[in-house]
């Protein structure tokens with residue numbers, strides 16, 4: 001599959017490497033493709049390009065930007081390049097101003113909803129924001145059984161596509177509903193972050209599972 005990634009931080013690079021390893025063609029989007037020269041050289045199957053090119057290239061596009069720069073990154077990607085496409089929103093709307101990460105918004109909106117509003121022609125699916133980058137495509141590495149990924153979005157077909165991709169690598173997928181359910185999924189990331197923070201970041205190997213009886 002042709003995949004575009006917007007954002008070249010820890011998440012963007014890790015996903016690019018893992019998706020290429022899984023056999024996908026990847027273009028990682030950035031404001032400065034030159035800075036990814038060494039990374040691209042080490043990862044055959046990954047090309048670095050401006051955000052607009054990554055967005056145009058991807059049959060499915062993953063959004064992995066710092067929350068504060070997300071709107072600008074999407075403007076650079078170009079809403080037209082994303083029309084009709086599935087965009088997986090991995091962002092967490094974090095505010096670091098107090099020294100400890102906190103949610104910058106919530107209750108009556110969410111990053112997922114804002115992203116959908118900025119690219120109205122795209123089919124945004126919230127997913128993958130509740131686990132560390134290195135585990136996003138490696139859920140089988142967790143002990144204690146298959147972890148679950150919570151997703152939300154307005155388009156059933158788009159959620160089906162994301163579900164197939166996630167299940168193919170080993171996630172159980174829990175569809176919570178439309179994109180407004182990002183208001184509940186994003187705070188879940190805070191539980192993940194605070195647990196990691198409280199343990200001095202020595203613990204990043206945690207994920208969630210919905211248990212039934």
Ligand SMILES: NC(=O)c1ccc[n+]([C@@H]2O[C@H](COP(=O)([O-])OP(=O)(O)OC[C@H]3O[C@@H](n4cnc5c(N)ncnc54)[C@H](OP(=O)(O)O)[C@@H]3O)[C@@H](O)[C@H]2O)c1
Nearest residue numbers: 008009010011030031064065066069072073091092132133
């Ligand atoms: N780190 C994790 O394990 C993890 C786990 C779950 C969810 N998340 C969420 O995933 C997202 C990405 O995480 P990360 O750690 O990779 O983030 P990051 O390194 O802070 O930022 C990712 C990318 O955002 C782009 N960006 C920043 N400001 C921008 C601006 N003004 N305009 C355009 N692009 C801008 C930059 O891309 P370029 O400089 O290349 O243009 C940057 O490399 C965040 O929202 C984070 O909360 C992270």
